[in-house]
Amino acid sequence: MRWVAIFTDGPEMLAVRREREPAHLAYLQQHHERIRIGGGLREQPGGPFVGGLWVIDADTRDQAVALIENDPYYVPACRSYRLLVWGKALPGDVIL
Structure with a gap:
């Protein structure tokens, strides 16, 4: 089953991003078979990050939530998310 996680960052998330980026990128790489697409969202090119988006392959909502909430970027005081079935x-793989 595919899920889409849409993240919304608060202003404090910038410091979290700076501190935890290497661990976050390693986490994405470690889970690349489940987190199929991921990236930051900006309101305009070159602007500050305001959130992010993941496309997740997971059998259950609980599995998708565990992937999200174990990510080093997940700090509930700084980042919220919405999880939707997609x-x-x-058919077929997406090539970007």
Whole structure:
């Protein structure tokens, strides 16, 4: 099952990003078979990050939540998320 996590960052998240970026990127790499696509969101090119988005393959909502909440970037005081089930329109892998 595919899930989409949409993250919203508070202003304090910038310091978390600076401090934990290497651990976060290692976490994404370690879980690349489940976190299929991930990246930061900005309101404009070159602007500050305001959140992020992941496409997750997980059998259950609990598995997707565990992936999110074990990420070094997940600090509830600085970052919230919305988790939605996603159905892809066309079959096959996505190539970006």
